[in-house]
Amino acid sequence: MTTEEIPVLAQFGLTGEQAEIRALARKIAQDRFKPRSLEWEETGKFPWENMEILAKAGLLGASVPEEYGGAGGTWLDAALILEQLGSACYVTAMAALGELGVQIRAIAAYGTEEQKRRFLPDVAAGKRICAVSMTEADAGSDIWAMRTKAVVDGDDVVVNGGKVLCSRADVAGLFIVYVRWSDDPGTRPIGAVLIERGTPGFTISPGRKTLGGEDLYDLTFENCRIPSSNVLVREDGFRRMLTAFNGQRCLNASISVGIAQGAQDAAVEYVKTRSQGGGLLGDHQGIRWMLADNEVEIQAARQLVWRAAANAAQAFPSRHEAAVAKVNANEMALRVTDRVLQIFGGNGWVKEMPAERYLRWARYGPLGGGTPQIQRNAIARELLK
Template sequence: MEFRLTDAQRALIAPVREMAQASFRQRALRWMGGTFPWENIRDLAGLGVLGMTVPEEYGGLGLPVFETALILEELAKVCYPTAMAVLGEAGVQTRVIARYAPEGIRARILPQVVSGDCILSICMTEPHAGTDVANYRTNAVIRGDRVVVNGAKTLISRAEEAGMFVVFTRIDGRPGREGIGCVLVERGTPGLAVTGTFHTMGGENLHEVRFEDVELPLENLVIREDGFKRLLSAFNTQRCLNPAISLGLAEGAFDEALRYVRDRPVFGKPIADFQGVRWKLADMYKDIEAARGLLWRACMTADPFPDPFLAATAKVFCNEMAIRVTSEAVQLHGGFGFTDEYPVSRLYRGARYGSLGGGATETLRDLIGRKLVSEDPGPDGVMGLGYF
């Protein structure tokens, strides 16, 4: 087994790391009021990073899940809003268009994703249903060669900037999970409205999106059957990319804390000279490395989607690890850690999102537990051994 990045992987992330550390770190405070990080997005488009999950025939890089996670990790080390903005171009929504949209839509939209000219927004959560997909009320009715959509979505990222909305909806009122499908709605379509705004503790804005008799051509109905199953398959990828951001936030906070305790004097010597501080750092480092091992292992199972059991395990651990590590980083900064001017404050607030999005940790714990008690661990006696 090899636990080192290849030369090609290092070459891929090096310019992203350099740009993030040299530019994005200094700009990070700008985006905390909800302003979309367009300047960073334009810079990343110049590197080709926005097209990392777009197939090569549309101008993208077509990267595997692992390499995509590495890039998001680097961005999250310095700027949570930027990492989340890029996740919107690399996540489920891009994969839905690339795998299920007709050629005309793929050829028109995906090159704009690569160039940064089309921001994508995925619309899933509804005012009364988040994880409970089976109770979606948004509905798309097929009328000959047209589709008419009505309903509302809430807590939607990038809605004010999006050029295309990837909307999971009920089809023809069919009940339950089996009735879920997906439509593509372009900005400017009559009946589409971005209404409410929710400012998050992480710095980005979320929105309410309403569909009132939104009429679409039939080709925009990109998933008509087995939508829930396809959504879950795609979401296993999200359950590796979301924790990659958590990992990056924890690493960024750890780096900031390490610099601070080395330089900050108290009682005539650096804070780092106190055993209690060194033990905190040791625990933070241990947590980060354990999370990295789980996440990288889950990413490497992707073909094209990661193993759901390992992805869920990695997500739960990385999400909760990031909260612990960023919190300790704030503590090590003392009162300065509570101020916006120090990065650890922003990284801590960003870390709190991970366990809420992409599948709540409570839901994923239940998924993991059900699999453990219902399946035979095999002759090795260790359920995960066969995944190596």
């Protein structure tokens, strides 16, 4: 029995439907996505085929409310799906993250009725990809330093500035862009607008290759004029968008758990067949202890991620629980995948073998959605309030 088959689901009150969602996501990920995971990395192509498979299975629209064509699922539903995708194909997991994460939840929570009806049904059907862009060249974790500015001009809003390291920009039809509504210092003037691909004044740079195989892009806005109906949040916008981003942190952590589990599964299979010292590699106590340490850490991290997601239900996860889950899962995945590469020995260094792949995939988690250092600051603030 593998870790994925151990019946721990009841601890979180998962319904039979959620158990089926998890099983379906695993089957699709292992059968359809895992065999081609290295191919998606090497070509740099967006995995449209995989997104269509997820959409037809009803998994891609899990975060879209039912009235707009989705499944109306919870954060835990999304976490269950992304964990399985992360165990098989990093590129596909990151592609699906937007449709299951903050972009869609922010529109569903803060968008106008017109915005929801205009954009969400196509997302659920896999016809429209959404991207979110917050990071700037001189504003990463220090979001208060962002300079991209939106100015109201009659019935329109004019956006000027630039963003960097935006994923999925090559295929996204809609971008949620964090903007500053005034020159006042601090975070209070920060909100967000919806900018559609092809809008005059909006350009996208050529992609930059990354360690995980997913290309990243820079965005430029030069007198980019959008209708005022495309404003997502303005008043108290930063607090609302930061709250929405707690969900992204939680789902980032779920992908990290999936990556670690995928690496662990690969290591277990490897030591069962690899000969060493007159027996199997798995007969050696040192190897067994590394596998046991992996198992302890994966199980613990999964519990924290599921707790944060389950407690959120249809709302956004709490800042504290999301931060705790993310720090733990991100750093756990690095330790687990490093041990797995060591278990594979020289074969772990070979590109065609899975060990080095999982180690590379694990490295993104601590970079995206807020670094562990930023999360630790948030955790400490909560403790010392």
